[in-house]
Amino acid sequence: MAEIKRLHLADVEVAGSIWPVHGFVVTHPGGALLVDTGVGGWEELLSDWRVVNRSVADALADIDMSPADIGLVINTHLHFDHCGQNAVFSHAPCYVQRTEFERAKVESRELFDWFGFMDARFELLDGDAEIAPGVRVITTPGHTAGHQSVLVSVPDGAEEVLIGDAAYTSVQYSGPANATLPDGQASDRNAWARSLERIKTVGPAAVHFCHDAAVLHG
Numbered sequence: 028m029a030e031i032k033r034l035h036l037a038d039v040e041v042a043g044s045i046w047p048v049h050g051f052v053v054t055h056p057g058g059a060l061l062v063d064t065g066v067g068g069w070e071e072l073l074s075d076w077r078v079v080n081r082s083v084a085d086a087l088a089d090i091d092m093s094p095a096d097i098g099l100v101i102n103t104h105l106h107f108d109h110c111g112q113n114a115v116f117s118h119a120p121c122y123v124q125r126t127e128f129e130r131a132k133v134e135s136r137e138l139f140d141w142f143g144f145m146d147a148r149f150e151l152l153d154g155d156a157e158i159a160p161g162v163r164v165i166t167t168p169g170h171t172a173g174h175q176s177v178l179v180s181v182p183d184g185a186e187e188v189l190i191g192d193a194a195y196t197s198v199q200y201s202g203p204a205n206a207t208l209p210d211g212q213a214s215d216r217n218a219w220a221r222s223l224e225r226i227k228t229v230g231p232a233a234v235h236f237c238h239d240a241a242v243l244h245g
């Protein structure tokens with residue numbers, strides 16, 4: 028049975044508030060994988076966001092793991108606070124939606140080039156997919172065009188969701204459909220709302236956020 032361990036990889040300043048940046052290790056019978064690799068980028072980008080950063084290797088050491096223990100990486104999407112340390116896992120294939128890969132290439136060329144995508148081993152997905160036993164991704168576009176969320180099987184046949192940025196925090200997850208959203212939450216509001224409904228339809232036993240220490244239990 029899979030187990031989820033949260034890594035606190037950075038703090039960033041957003042509109043005067045401090046937000047955590049989380050990644051998640053999922054251990055399963057066949058090994059371990061990492062969902063999102065934390066913050067990375069050039070100096071100016073990091074200072075703009077007043078990033079207090081941690082190396083993902085240090086965060087893994089806290090749970091007695093090292094980058095070599097990570098057999099594969101899943102990026103929910105290709106923003107600098109979710110794929111920033113992908114290069115630490117150059118030994119591992121990296122699962123991302125093809126739509127997201129193409130979006131980043133066009134919209135964020137500088138970031139796309141920064142992370143050494145030439146050496147990266149991307150496995151491009153075209154929709155929902157099982158990635159490892161008990162670990163699957165579903166497409167949840169709206170934050171970005173190719174965003175995906177990760178569902179992890181837990182005992183009693185339930186699944187927990189690593190939601191990525193489909194909702195920044197429990198407030199956006201639980202809020203009314205017409206709520207005012209933080210900047211950047213939805214590049215496509217209608218798609219975003221449909222994706223949240225899609226996640227809720229799964230009936231997750233727990234919702235884990237990248238930018239909120241709260242864990243919602245269903």
Ligand SMILES: [Zn+2]
Pocket residue numbers: 104106109170192
């Ligand atoms: Zn994002």
